[in-house]
Amino acid sequence: MAGIHITDIEAAINWWRERRPSPDGVTLAPEIRALAEVYALLVFHREEEAREQGFPARAHEAWLAWYRSTPDTPCIAICSTSQGDAICKGCGRTFEEVQHWTEMGPADKRATWRRITRAGDAWRFNRYADRAREALTSSVSTPGPGGAGRPTG
Secondary structure, eight states: OOEEEHHHHHHHHHHHHHHSOOSSSSOOOHHHHHHHHHHHHHHHTTOSEEESTTOOHHHHHHHHHHHHTSOSOOOOSOOSGGGTOSBOTTTOOBHHHHHHGGGSOHHHHHHHHHHHHHHOOSGGGTHHHHHHHHHHHHHHOEEOGGGOEEOOO
């Protein structure tokens, strides 16, 4: 069973800070306080993950609320595991991760997301991300008379 990584706890804290800002610059919302206590213990003990089992209930509820706001699957609908690859060229998941994704828990899914993001070699992180940026850039403006860009709509 995967643990909940400190970077996910930090992201959850920041997500909650946007939604429940401190009214006086000192007071923390209950969700932030619960997550901050876990975060502080990880820092104090120089750990990177907290076991999901035994995670304080209020902190876990707050973390799950953040988790539900993130994309569930890294799939980009180009699955090479269906053609026999052990690792999908599209999303970077292993065949087992693709097959069992719906059965995996949130911490396991986030561990997979962390691994494929760190590797950054799946098409979702390069070819198709580059193409999406290029398409966005080219659709924003086109050269007009005298070389000036103009919106294309």
